[in-house]
Amino acid sequence: MLDYHIHTPLCRHARGAPAAMVRAAVARGLREIAFLDHLTLPPLPGSHSMGPKDIPFYMNTIRDLAMAWEGTIRVLAGLEIDFHPQALPEIRRITETFDLDLVGGSVHFVLGHNIASRSARASWSHLPPASLYHAHMDALEDLVEADFCDVLCHLDLMEKFAPDLLPGERKAIENRMEAILDRIRDKDLAVEVNGSGLEQPMGEPYPSAVFLHGCAKRQIPLTLASDAHDPESVGAYSEALLHRIRRAGYDKVASFYRRRRSFIPLPRDPARTPGIQP
Numbered sequence: 001m002l003d004y005h006i007h008t009p010l011c012r013h014a015r016g017a018p019a020a021m022v023r024a025a026v027a028r029g030l031r032e033i034a035f036l037d038h039l040t041l042p043p044l045p046g047s048h049s050m051g052p053k054d055i056p057f058y059m060n061t062i063r064d065l066a067m068a069w070e071g072t073i074r075v076l077a078g079l080e081i082d083f084h085p086q087a088l089p090e091i092r093r094i095t096e097t098f099d100l101d102l103v104g105g106s107v108h109f110v111l112g113h114n115i116a117s118r119s120a121r122a123s124w125s126h127l128p129p130a131s132l133y134h135a136h137m138d139a140l141e142d143l144v145e146a147d148f149c150d151v152l153c154h155l156d157l158m159e160k161f162a163p164d165l166l167p168g169e170r171k172a173i174e175n176r177m178e179a180i181l182d183r184i185r186d187k188d189l190a191v192e193v194n195g196s197g198l199e200q201p202m203g204e205p206y207p208s209a210v211f212l213h214g215c216a217k218r219q220i221p222l223t224l225a226s227d228a229h230d231p232e233s234v235g236a237y238s239e240a241l242l243h244r245i246r247r248a249g250y251d252k253v254a255s256f257y258r259r260r261r262s263f264i265p266l267p268r269d270p271a272r273t274p275g276i277q278p
Contacts, residue, residue: 001242001267002032002255003235005080005104005153005192005225010050010058011038014229021234022065026073028235032255032264034076035062036104036153036225039094041087044109048117049082052094059098076101076256080153082108083143091148102256104192105149107139107157115158129163130172137176144183150259151190151223154197154206161201177211185218190254190261193245195237196227205241212248221254221261242266 006021007014016024018035025033037058040049050058062077069075078101081091095103108116110132113124124132136158143152156177165173184191194206202208207215215222224241228234245253245266252263 001030001238002034002224002253002264003030003226003228003238004032004034004076004078004102004151004223004256005036005194006033006228006234008035008037008058008061010054011048011229012050013048016231018061018065020231021228022069022073022075024231024234026069028238030073030235030238032074032076033234034078034102034256036078036080036102038082039079040082040108041084041090043086044082044084045114048114052090055079055094055098059100074257078102078104078256080104080106081149082106083139083146084109085142085146088146088148091146095148099258101258102151103149103259104151104153105143105146106153107136107143110136110139110158116154116160118161121161125161125163129165130169132163133158133165133169133173134176137173137180140180141183144180144187144189147187149189150256150261151192151254152184153192153225154194154227155191156207156211159202159204159206159208160197174210178214181211181214181218181220184215185220190221190223191215192223192225193241194225194227195241196225196233198237198240205237205244209244209248212244216248216250221263222250223254223256242269 038049066075114120197206
C-alpha cells in the first residue's frame with residue numbers, strides 16, 4: 001500500500017538517508033510513500049524541525065529520488081507543519097511557494113509544552129490533564145479552520161502518554177473531538193491513521209478506535225502513516241492499520257499528487273481469501 005508520513009535527518013531527530021527510506025519502502029512492497037518532514041516555525045521552537053532555508057534542498061532531494069525510482073515506487077514530497085496562529089502567514093507563503101504533493105497539519109505543542117516528546121514530559125505531567133486536553137482541542141479546532149493542510153496528523157496525540165481523565169472529563173473531550181470531526185468533514189480534509197501510537201503507552205494508532213469509527217461515520221478520507229524516523233520503521237504497522245480501517249468500514253484510502261486527492265482501493269483482506277487462515 002502506501003506510507004504517507006516519513007521523516008529525514010533534516011528534522012534533527014531522525015536517522016537514515018532519504019534514499020535508505022525509499023529502499024526500505026521498496027523492500028516492504030509499498031507502492032507510494034510521502035516524505036512529510038517536520039516544519040515548525042516561530043514562535044514555536046524549531047529544535048526538532050528543518051528550517052525554511054532547508055526546504056529547497058529537501059524538495060530537490062525528494063524529487064531526485066522520485067525520478068530515480070519512477071516505475072518502481074511513487075515518491076512524494078510533503079511537509080508536516082506545526083500549527084500556530086502567529087505562524088500562519090509564513091505557513092501560507094511556504095505552501096504556496098513550493099510544489100508540494102501534500103501538506104500535513106499537526107499540533108505538537110500545548111500550553112507551550114511538547115506533548116510528543118518523552119524527554120519533555122516532566123515539564124507538563126504535573127498539570128491537570130483536563131486543561132491540557134482542552135487546550136489541545138482548542139489548537140485542533142484552530143488548525144482545522146486555518147485552511148492550509150490536506151491531511152491531519154496524529155489527531156489524538158494527547159493520548160500518547162495516556163494521561164488520566166475522570167469519566168466526565170473524558171466524555172467532554174470525546175464530545176469536542178466529535179465536533180472537530182464534523183468540521184473536518186465539512187472542510188473535506190483527510191485524516192491519517194498513524195501506526196506509531198502502537199508503540200506508545202496508549203497501544204493504539206492515532207486516531208484510536210472510537211474516533212476512527214467517527215471518521216468512518218462521516219466518510220472522512222484516510223491515509224496510512226508509519227511516522228517513520230528511521231528506515232526500519234518505513235511501512236511498519238501496515239497490516240495492523242489495514243485491519244483496523246477495514247473493520248471501521250473503509251474500502252479505499254486517499255492518495256495525493258500535487259495536492260490533488262484521489263483514492264486507491266484497499267487490497268484484498270487475506271482473512272477473507274478462501275484457503276488462507278486469518
